[in-house]
Amino acid sequence: MRTRIAAGRVIDPAHRRDGIGDVWVDDGRIIDAPPSGTAADQTFNATGKIVMAGAIDIHSHIAGWNVNTARLLLPEFHRAATPRPAGTPLSNAGWSTFATGCLYAEMGFTTVVEPAVLPHYALHAHLELADTPIIDTATLAVLGNDDFLLALIRDRESATAVEDYVAWTLDAARALGVKVVNAGGSLALKANVRQFGFDDVVPDYGVSSREIVKTLQRATHALGVPHPLHVHCNNLGMAGSDATALTTIAAAEGLPLHLAHLQFYGYGKEGARGFSSAAPQLAEAVNGAKSVTIDVGQVMFGQTVTVSLDTLRQFNSRNHARPRKWVLLEGDANGGGIVPYNYRAGDFYNAVQWAVGLELFLLIDDPWRVFFTTDHPNGAPFTTYPEIFALLMDRDLRAQQIAALPPDAMAVTTLPGIAREYSLSEIATMTRAAPARLLGLTDRGHLGAGAVADIAVYSDDRDRAKMFRAAALVFKDGELVVRDGVVTRYRAGRALTVQPGRDRAIDRRMTRYYDERYGLSDAYIKIPDHAVGRPFGLVPCAR
Numbered sequence: 001m002r003t004r005i006a007a008g009r010v011i012d013p014a015h016r017r018d019g020i021g022d023v024w025v026d027d028g029r030i031i032d033a034p035p036s037g038t039a040a041d042q043t044f045n046a047t048g049k050i051v052m053a054g055a056i057d058i059h060s061h062i063a064g065w066n067v068n069t070a071r072l073l074l075p076e077f078h079r080a081a082t083p084r085p086a087g088t089p090l091s092n093a094g095w096s097t098f099a100t101g102c103l104y105a106e107m108g109f110t111t112v113v114e115p116a117v118l119p120h121y122a123l124h125a126h127l128e129l130a131d132t133p134i135i136d137t138a139t140l141a142v143l144g145n146d147d148f149l150l151a152l153i154r155d156r157e158s159a160t161a162v163e164d165y166v167a168w169t170l171d172a173a174r175a176l177g178v179k180v181v182n183a184g185g186s187l188a189l190k191a192n193v194r195q196f197g198f199d200d201v202v203p204d205y206g207v208s209s210r211e212i213v214k215t216l217q218r219a220t221h222a223l224g225v226p227h228p229l230h231v232h233c234n235n236l237g238m239a240g241s242d243a244t245a246l247t248t249i250a251a252a253e254g255l256p257l258h259l260a261h262l263q264f265y266g267y268g269k270e271g272a273r274g275f276s277s278a279a280p281q282l283a284e285a286v287n288g289a290k291s292v293t294i295d296v297g298q299v300m301f302g303q304t305v306t307v308s309l310d311t312l313r314q315f316n317s318r319n320h321a322r323p324r325k326w327v328l329l330e331g332d333a334n335g336g337g338i339v340p341y342n343y344r345a346g347d348f349y350n351a352v353q354w355a356v357g358l359e360l361f362l363l364i365d366d367p368w369r370v371f372f373t374t375d376h377p378n379g380a381p382f383t384t385y386p387e388i389f390a391l392l393m394d395r396d397l398r399a400q401q402i403a404a405l406p407p408d409a410m411a412v413t414t415l416p417g418i419a420r421e422y423s424l425s426e427i428a429t430m431t432r433a434a435p436a437r438l439l440g441l442t443d444r445g446h447l448g449a450g451a452v453a454d455i456a457v458y459s460d461d462r463d464r465a466k467m468f469r470a471a472a473l474v475f476k477d478g479e480l481v482v483r484d485g486v487v488t489r490y491r492a493g494r495a496l497t498v499q500p501g502r503d504r505a506i507d508r509r510m511t512r513y514y515d516e517r518y519g520l521s522d523a524y525i526k527i528p529d530h531a532v533g534r535p536f537g538l539v540p541c542a543r
């Protein structure tokens with residue numbers, strides 16, 4: 001069926017397109033405009049509307065046992081969208097996997113990456129993602145606190161051995177890329193270490209955090225995995241964490257490296273309270289390190305819950321829990337931690353955090369290298385994205401909000417003096433074209449012929465938050481799924497994975513390892529094709 005989205009303002013930075021025109025779709029894909037006079041089977045009038053590719057979120061915690069533990073810890077925050085009979089378990093559970101898919105689609109997002117999946121728990125994450133309607137999803141497999149990798153490094157095994165292990169893990173866990181969370185820090189916590197930096201050494205292994213990050217960065221690159229190693233740095237959230245981030249950026253050494261939620265490392269020690277924005281220094285370092293990409297992890301004010309595999313950090317922040325309850329799980333490798341938190345506009349530290357995120361967005365020059373995240377739900381729920389788009393696009397709106405925040409907090413940031421406003425094209429770059437390129441998803445993030453027909457149409461409105469909150473139309477694979485901000489059709493998305501080549505000798509070695517170490521078959525962590533009841537989409541690797 002041939003569909004025409006007619007006469008909208010088409011913003012497609014991948015093809016340097018920003019102008020009034022049509023977008024044509026056939027059989028789930030975007031096609032070149034046919035000769036004029038060709039009739040469409042259906043036409044949507046997009047006059048006065050903005051047409052973009054579907055948005056892509058590269059880092060949002062939406063599935064897996066950590067997220068599920070947060071749901072169980074905080075039943076009082078569930079919204080009763082479809083109440084179950086009172087008195088039954090989870091009778092008021094509202095924000096389910098089902099709601100996640102719908103809420104994303106209603107904002108025009110069509111692909112989301114869950115960035116923190118421990119390989120041993122990957123099946124659970126994939127089952128939840130398969131239950132998340134409409135959007136395509138992918139996962140990042142977390143390595144770097146696991147015994148097998150650290151033993152490889154300790155024993156000075158070859159780069160090839162590490163590459164084979166990484167390739168085996170990506171295949172077993174059906175992931176799109178590799179992440180490392182506080183490399184070595186979770187293992188150090190188990191040895192009663194309470195602070196762990198980039199050049200500190202993991203007890204029992206004699207391996208530094210730097211060695212772990214560099215080893216995984218090189219292996220990911222050598223395997224030709226499109227997405228570079230995704231790094232959650234050490235010392236998250238601490239005054240002086242800017243030094244850790246700067247050291248990690250320098251350690252990229254010209255090879256691709258992605259730093260997650262950089263906002264949480266943008267804190268210097270200046271000012272009367274010893275807590276200040278270091279965003280200008282971090283932005284300068286990112287601007288100069290062309291192989292480095294970052295996402296922001298913007299903080300917005302309100303109640304949320306922090307969900308992290310960084311058990312060292314979560315242990316240290318447990319006393320800040322609001323409400324006062326938390327969960328820390330010591331598991332294989334990373335374990336995990338859940339600490340609810342309430343960001344308050346009147347709080348000095350929270351106001352600085354809010355400003356640091358916006359400074360990073362506005363001081364990093366290249367929208368192809370700075371990615372839009374709140375580290376959902378850690379900085380804020382993803383439902384706050386429309387408000388953040390509005391803040392980036394309107395300095396007057398920022399000034400209004402700055403005026404309501406503690407002046408001493410704003411005094412230790414540069415935000416009040418920043419005039420930059422994002423254009424719609426820059427927003428489209430940061431949320432569509434750039435993330436597709438960063439993840440190796442050549443079939444999306446743009447509106448060129450051959451792309452999957454994931455398309456978001458917004459009613460052009462001076463109130464950008466209102467505009468981005470409720471897309472006028474959203475198409476997934478060419479099918480209309482949202483109209484006037486409401487889901488009109490449910491469909492299953494795909495799970496996107498990579499499968500880089502490996503020497504199969506690693507398979508026999510892993511079978512032996514699981515048998516000797518756990519008394520388990522390695523099939524225990526492998527996700528077979530049929531397990532989740534939906535197709536996997538294979539993203540090509542360079543090797």
Ligand SMILES: [Zn+2]
Pocket residue numbers: 059061115116260261375378
């Ligand atoms: Zn995260």
